[in-house]
Amino acid sequence: xxxxxxxxxxxxxxxxxxxxxxxxxxxxxxxxxxxxxxxxxxxxxxxxxxxxxxxxxxxxxxxxxxxxxxxxxxxxxxxxxxxxxxxxxxxxxxxxxxxxxxxxxxxxxxxxxxxxxxxxxxxxxxxxxxxxxxxxxxxxxxxxxxxxxxxxxxxxxxxxxxxxxxxxxxxxxxxxxxxxxxxxxxxxxxxxxxxxxxxxxxxxxxxxxxxxxxxxxxxxxxxxxxxxxxxxxxxxxxxxxxxxxxxxxxxxxxxxxxxxxxxxxxxxxxxxxxxxxxx
Amino acid sequence: xxxxxxxxxxxxxxxxxxxxxxxxxxxxxxxxxxxxxxxxxxxxxxxxxxxxxxxxxxxxxxxxxxxxxxxxxxxxxxxxxxxxxxxxxxxxxxxxxxxxxxxxxxxxxxxxxxxxxxxxxxxxxxxxxxxxxxxxxxxxxxxxxxxxxxxxxxxxxxxxxxxxxxxxxxxxxxxxxxxxxxxxxxxxxxxxxxxxxxxxxxxxxxxxxxxxxxxxxxxxxxxxxxxxxxxxxxxxxxxxxxxxxxxxxxxxxxxxxxxxxxxxxxxxxxxxxxxxxxxxxxxxxxxxxxxxxxxxxxxxx
Numbered sequence: 001x002x003x004x005x006x007x008x009x010x011x012x013x014x015x016x017x018x019x020x021x022x023x024x025x026x027x028x029x030x031x032x033x034x035x036x037x038x039x040x041x042x043x044x045x046x047x048x049x050x051x052x053x054x055x056x057x058x059x060x061x062x063x064x065x066x067x068x069x070x071x072x073x074x075x076x077x078x079x080x081x082x083x084x085x086x087x088x089x090x091x092x093x094x095x096x097x098x099x100x101x102x103x104x105x106x107x108x109x110x111x112x113x114x115x116x117x118x119x120x121x122x123x124x125x126x127x128x129x130x131x132x133x134x135x136x137x138x139x140x141x142x143x144x145x146x147x148x149x150x151x152x153x154x155x156x157x158x159x160x161x162x163x164x165x166x167x168x169x170x171x172x173x174x175x176x177x178x179x180x181x182x183x184x185x186x187x188x189x190x191x192x193x194x195x196x197x198x199x200x201x202x203x204x205x206x207x208x209x210x211x212x213x214x215x216x217x218x219x220x221x222x223x224x225x226x227x228x229x230x231x232x233x234x235x236x237x238x239x240x241x242x243x244x245x246x247x248x249x250x251x252x253x254x255x256x257x258x259x260x261x262x263x264x265x266x267x268x269x270x271x272x273x274x275x276x277x278x279x
Numbered sequence: 280x281x282x283x284x285x286x287x288x289x290x291x292x293x294x295x296x297x298x299x300x301x302x303x304x305x306x307x308x309x310x311x312x313x314x315x316x317x318x319x320x321x322x323x324x325x326x327x328x329x330x331x332x333x334x335x336x337x338x339x340x341x342x343x344x345x346x347x348x349x350x351x352x353x354x355x356x357x358x359x360x361x362x363x364x365x366x367x368x369x370x371x372x373x374x375x376x377x378x379x380x381x382x383x384x385x386x387x388x389x390x391x392x393x394x395x396x397x398x399x400x401x402x403x404x405x406x407x408x409x410x411x412x413x414x415x416x417x418x419x420x421x422x423x424x425x426x427x428x429x430x431x432x433x434x435x436x437x438x439x440x441x442x443x444x445x446x447x448x449x450x451x452x453x454x455x456x457x458x459x460x461x462x463x464x465x466x467x468x469x470x471x472x473x474x475x476x477x478x479x480x481x482x483x484x485x486x487x488x489x490x491x492x493x494x495x496x497x498x499x500x501x502x503x504x505x506x507x508x509x510x511x512x513x514x515x516x517x518x519x520x521x522x523x524x525x526x527x528x529x530x531x532x533x534x535x536x537x538x539x540x541x542x543x544x545x546x547x548x549x550x551x552x553x554x555x556x557x558x559x560x561x562x563x564x565x566x567x568x569x570x571x572x573x574x575x576x577x578x579x580x
Contacts, residue, residue: 078441104443112441118434120498121427122559128424129431132443136424146423153424154565161564174561196443 029092031056031200031231032077032108037086039072046072048255050086054200059222059232061246061263063239065276068252070235071113074202077233078110079103091199105132107199111206113235115185117192119178123169126177126188127160128153130195156195163191167221182209190221200231207238219245239263251275284356286485287342287363291458293370293480294338295331295465300383300475302327310385315375324389328466335462336455343454363482371477382476386469402471409467413460414504420456421500429453430498483536487511490543496553506553514538 030053039047047069054060062070076083079100088096090108104110118126134156135141136149164173167187172180177188186206193201207215215238222232222245236242242249243263251259251266253275259266266272306319322330345358371380389405390398420426429449432439436446469475487510495506518535546553 080437080441099440099445100437101440101443101445104441110441112438116435116438118431118438120430120434120557120559122561124562125427125559126431128562129427129439130442134424134428137428142419142425145419149424157562158565161562165564170564173564174559176559192442 030054030089031091032233033087033089034073034077035087035089037073037076037088038084039069039076039081040084045255047076047083050252050255050257052250052257052260054231054233056231057226057229058248059226059234059246061242061249062233062235062252063237063242063249064252064258068275069255070252071204072255073252074110074204074233074235078108078202080110101132104196107197108202109193109196109198109200110202111189111193111204113204113208115182115189117177117180117185117188119176121177122174123177123180123184123188124157124160124164124173126192127163127195128156130192131156132196159195160191163194167191183211183214186210190218194225198230200233201225202233204235205237206234207236207241215241239267243267284352284489285342285359285454285457286356286482286489287359287366288457288461288488289480289482289485290342290363290366291335291339291461292465292468292484293366293475294458295335295462296469296475296480297370297377297383297465298331298334298462299327299466299469300386301377302330303387303470304383304385314378314381314383316378316383317376324470328463328470331462331466332459333462335465336459339454339456339458339461340451342458343451360482360485363485367477367480367482378476380477382474382479383469384474386473386475388470388473406467406471409463410504413463414500417460418500420453486543487515487539490539492553493543493546493551494553496555496557498557499553499555502553502555505555510539510542 032054034053035051037047037050038045050069050073052060062073064070072081075081077088079095079098079102083096086096087094090103090106093106095103095106095108098106100110117123118129121129134149135152141149161170161173164170167190169184169187169191172184177185180188186209190203190206193203206218210218219241222234226232226245234242234246246263248260249263249266250257251269251272258275259269259272261269301316301318302320302322303324304316304319305321307314307316309319342359342362345355345362350358370377373379374381377383388398388402390401392398393401420429428439428444431442432444432446432449440446488507491506491510492503493506494510495504496502515535518531521531521534524530
């Protein structure tokens with residue numbers, strides 16, 4: 001297996017990436033079920049009756065031309081905006097009306113199309129902050145002080161360093177995230193999401209702006225995470241990447257899913273080709 | 280710290296001051312009945328201060344509710360500024376509630392039984408002690424994981440929510456804590472100066488506090504404390520000791536406010552991070568088999 005070194009040379013093998021997820025085992029039913037999802041902006045139906053299911057431990061891709069509604073689907077599934085119609089079930093629970101932070105606490109974690117790091121924090125702090133429901137953030141934690149949460153903080157720090165090392169960014173750990181390059185910010189955002197031990201990771205164009213080498217390394221990271229049981233829903237324009245890592249692909253155009261299947265087979269479908277040419 | 284430019288902070292200070300006043304003045308029929316207000320108890324000093332903290336926290340949360348809507352930070356600041364102006368107008372227009380425009384006077388000083396000089400210095404000592412305690416309590420919120428979380432929310436509330444943080448809950452928490460601090464400061468202030476009216480808590484007072492934060496350094500506890508001392512104490516109180524110019528009464532006070540405005544503009548232009556910029560801790564890499572690692576120093580990241 002090749003090594004992942006998103007941030008630079010000298011990284012540990014990608015096999016060390018570990019989210020220690022506790023997602024449902026394969027065959028335990030879909031991890032995500034989206035039914036008749038719609039989102040309307042005024043008279044524009046950005047998403048129009050989208051339905052799909054994601055199985056545990058799979059990487060599913062969403063592709064389609066610009067304006068197809070891909071990012072809107074991801075944004076609605078994450079809880080960032082509400083759907084106009086339809087339902088979203090995560091781990092068998094209806095989360096359609098749950099706010100984004102509650103979904104994140106359940107393990108439904110997203111990254112953004114343009115990497116959004118906490119610029120005033122250092123890179124490693126960006127990771128350390130991404131552990132929901134820390135003891136230190138409770139009233140007990142505030143009253144008890146450092147002695148109450150010190151051991152938890154050490155464990156968080158250790159995990160954060162392990163990820164920084166794996167992604168080849170150990171030398172950037174104490175640098176303000178606002179000073180990082182685009183690729184490094186992207187890596188920080190993905191590591192931050194992994195710190196949350198997600199069960200389903202929603203990633204929006206993670207390869208955008210990355211060079212081919214970094215793209216392949218990030219693909220390896222995703223494949224390793226999948227082996228560890230993490231489910232991933234990925235929006236990506238780089239179709240070769242989609243073909244290499246996704247077991248199933250949804251093709252969207254005009255707010256609808258117009259085709260689904262394996263990427264190699266979808267490339268030959270006329271409606272998919274038409275969508276890219278016309279859409 | 281939490282990303283809310285609270286331009287209504289003076290309102291929680293006012294709430295604390297009024298609370299202390301109406302809980303220590305006794306019935307409004309006293310002193311010849313020349314002033315009107317609700318309640319009118321004679322609680323001991325410390326109980327009244329605690330009540331002021333509670334009321335400050337509640338008012339702080341109520342103000343914070345206006346920031347819960349998904350509006351941009353600059354609009355939130357405008358909303359809060361409007362709240363500040365409205366609050367002073369409403370209180371001033373209701374004389375039977377908290378004394379209206381004339382406000383409250385003869386508010387008791389806890390050291391009134393001492394000689395004036397001794398009482399003043401005793402008060403200084405008490406306030407200094409309160410400042411130290413306040414600083415230590417504030418550090419609980421601004422350092423460590425809580426400070427990290429609040430800074431994350433300030434930098435990008437949507438990304439913070441995507442990390443599982445309830446932005447609303449944390450904003451209200453900071454508003455409550457900040458409100459409690461404001462309530463106590465209002466109580467301590469009014470117990471010393473003995474009177475309080477809408478003129479004492481005009482919105483421009485909040486701008487003075489904002490300048491203190493800008494000059495001292497946003498996100499830096501020591502910087503903010505120093506900024507408060509320099510702006511609110513040395514500058515705005517210090518001008519009172521300048522000789523008055525007979526032909527232009529009030530000019531010395533105006534010079535204080537003009538200096539404050541110029542300092543705000545100068546710092547925003549030339550040193551927006553303030554005198555003491557925000558510093559983040561540096562974390563050392565844990566050695567193999569050593570889970571400790573940990574924060575190694577307050578660094579320069």
